[in-house]
Amino acid sequence: MLTPTQFSLVYNTLSFTFATMLASFVFFVLARQQVSPKYRSALVMSAIVVAVAGYHYFRIFESWSAAFILQDGMYVASGVPFNDAYRYVDWLLTVPLLVAELIAVLNLPKGQRGRLTAQLVIASVAMIVLGYPGEIAQTAGARALWGFLSTIPFVYIVWILFGQLNGAIEQQTGEAKVLTRNIRWLLLGTWGFYPIVYLLPILDGVGILALGSAATLVGVQVGYGIADVLAKCGYGIMIYAIAKANSEADVAAIEAVPAGEMAATPAR
Numbered sequence: 001m002l003t004p005t006q007f008s009l010v011y012n013t014l015s016f017t018f019a020t021m022l023a024s025f026v027f028f029v030l031a032r033q034q035v036s037p038k039y040r041s042a043l044v045m046s047a048i049v050v051a052v053a054g055y056h057y058f059r060i061f062e063s064w065s066a067a068f069i070l071q072d073g074m075y076v077a078s079g080v081p082f083n084d085a086y087r088y089v090d091w092l093l094t095v096p097l098l099v100a101e102l103i104a105v106l107n108l109p110k111g112q113r114g115r116l117t118a119q120l121v122i123a124s125v126a127m128i129v130l131g132y133p134g135e136i137a138q139t140a141g142a143r144a145l146w147g148f149l150s151t152i153p154f155v156y157i158v159w160i161l162f163g164q165l166n167g168a169i170e171q172q173t174g175e176a177k178v179l180t181r182n183i184r185w186l187l188l189g190t191w192g193f194y195p196i197v198y199l200l201p202i203l204d205g206v207g208i209l210a211l212g213s214a215a216t217l218v219g220v221q222v223g224y225g226i227a228d229v230l231a232k233c234g235y236g237i238m239i240y241a242i243a244k245a246n247s248e249a250d251v252a253a254i255e256a257v258p259a260g261e262m263a264a265t266p267a268r
């Protein structure tokens, strides 16, 4: 049973998130023209991420609306279950793309690109797949166990980003270098938010947080919604900024070559 305020908080968060995904889609499609072809695939991935997420938010929104009915001033379960699987299907598709676009936007040698992308994609898929059984588990113990297993690939991803990627970041130049350093923190900050939200029902279940089931449900839905806007739209805008900085740096590098040497310089 939810109060009208609790019901509307989730309802409006889902609606806001859906609108943000649509707006971001338009932005990423148009912004694609402003970066050099080499980095365009990163912006295309950003656009796909928000399109996939926008679709799922629309479905989650519909599912939320159908799951409750107003009765004597309170929202009670209608009997149609709220479908949380949309979220995990969404993450399964979007999370690997988010890590792939980070690698795509960096100015890296081809071999390194492929290896890093493969490692990050596999780890992110494992993280989502292991998290799902816990999300639908009925007991705090099962949720904690799957949550722990899912944290292993999560830690591996953080290790790659902050350990393995250091060399790659030092190869970036000027503005792109600063932006790349910052985007790692944005990724860690926003991705780190998901396991915290995931913990809410466990903390409530064992009595550390006396939230009650309604407030826990609301907290999880609003928390994931905010995290998704930052991790998909905000992150995509930073990817765009890096792509633009790297495009400009590439042009400047070509222009810096004296005209006489131009003919001898292999095309980039």
Ligand SMILES: *C/C=C(C)/C=C/C=C(C)/C=C/C1=C(C)CCCC1(C)C
Pocket: 091, 094, 095, 098, 127, 128, 130, 131, 132, 146, 147, 148, 150, 151, 154, 191, 192, 194, 195, 198, 228, 231, 232
């Ligand atoms: C656009 C969606 C994104 C960026 C989703 C990211 C999701 C995570 C980083 C989830 C991580 C989890 C753990 C590390 C442990 C508990 C279970 C999860 C799946 C919530």
